[in-house]
Amino acid sequence: MRNAEIANHIAELGTLYEIDGANRFRVIAYKEAAQVIRDAPGSIAEMAKAGTATSLQGIGETIQEKVLALLEEGEIPAARKLKAKYPATLVEVTKIPGLGAKTVRRLYDELGISSLEELEAAAVEQRIRVVRGLGAKVEENVLAELGKLGAGGPKERRLLSEILEVGGELVAALRDSPASDRVELAGSARRRAETCKDIDIVATAADAKALAEVLLRHPLADERGAAGSGGARIVTHNGISVDLRIVPPEEFGNLLQHFTGSKEHNVALRERAQKMGLSVSEHGITDVESGEVTRCDDEIAVYGRLGLAYIEPELRHGGREIAQAAAKELPELIEVGQIRGDLHSHTTLSDGRNSLEEMAAAARGRGYGYLAITDHSATHGFGNDVQPDQLRRRIEEIATYNASAPKGFRLLAGTETNILPDGGVDYGDELLGELDWVVASVHTSFRQGEKKLTDRIISAIEHPLVDCIGHLTGRLLLKREPYDIDVERVIEAAAETGTMLEINGSPRRRDIKEGYARIAAEAGVRIVVTTDAHGAETLANIAYSVATARRAGLGPDQVANSRPWRTFAPLRKRAKQ
């Protein structure tokens, strides 16, 4: 069973307990455990069976046992009991923003509302207002939220690329205003998360109200909230909520830190602070005993006051980064400027939009020393395949290009070969042997089942001429689940054979994800950050690949293509034949 499914069961049980009126910390424990399970890179099912799930912060013996019961019986006994007491559809009702478990329980007890349909009827008939403490506004809110639910409202998550495009434009407009002083993008976008729900911007201003007006009058704004000296809120035409907060310069660091999150990171930070007799909020850090407040104009001061080294936004997961910062043992993170070449790109020979020369020019423009051209292989289909004789001609073209290429730059002759359903790859060994670089990826038959698919990828890994596995898990963010594979077994095989793993920088892939990247790097697998560029402009997607590497805590030593070609080339499996 997948982590996401297990997490849903644990979260549902938490909500059922909450409806039942359980101790709130117990409820919080279930919700946190669900989040930990959802974010865990390895298989929770396997860990629970081995009894090691309790090694994760937030999972204890009790929840591990509940996971085991879920795996064995397909249901958690405690959840079964509670569902006998409350209709299962009651959990759905708590998903309406503004309605928590307490309110939902009262609606059930007093009005018999147990589903979204009954909730809607009660709101329409104005029956909700008879419950003490609830009024007409609640009915209005319920109907509005039910409407959004049907329309797939503004609460849906977006790809980071979409958020950065809109957020970047708004931040630029705010910075351009003479009313502004400092303006920064905060929130999950600043942490370079895979997907984001909304945009948070924090600022200081010479004229706060005027700056808030800049946001409200921006052409991207559709719905507008009120502008005040504290900030403003809009919803863009494409449905993204944007929140601007403005504070005095002396507490800008506190505000930026707070609204960068993550929530889990902030909670962990405040727990640490509490033990030091300090209380942290977005306005400052208070010494509880003396009442003295420290306001920080930058984040370095915030972390410094708590005895911590500055923590890069990408590392703020709420995990081990705080202990590392306390011990001054934070990893040095890879930067985009340290990347010396890209190892996954396409041209018009397969499904790319630009020619060999155009891709090469773009790579040189980025200051790269090398670019691997890895068009799709012979069985790719969709009319985008490259037959063996075409690939041979391509190798010659690349040799010709390199013969007159500017000093310090070379194209690499490569391929992104399909991993065939039986684990074989396209092209014979002789042709593969003539290439500089071979990426192997799964593009078809990805519903073979875990065992078969894992074995299939491992046989590609064991191929002596396969240098790297492309987009290992095949997921498409917000669209397609990863293939059903045993990633840990794949990582083991990659480590044994010296096969590299890619972090694909397409913003809809980010594959492998940060948790796997960390495990792989720790197992000694060399990681390459690539773009899978299908056009010259998408070479810029290296920023997303690097973002995932940074979130994994990887430094230049672990990212192989931070090396120049001279020292990268010998790391390839083929170089060791």
Added chain:
DNA sequence: GCCGTTTTCGGCCCGACTGTTTTCAGTCG
């Protein structure tokens, strides 16, 4: 239910906002 440079018991982040209410509980990020 989880967890431990105060703790194996007794705690568990902080503040803003909302809608309702005359001082606050619930919800959210």
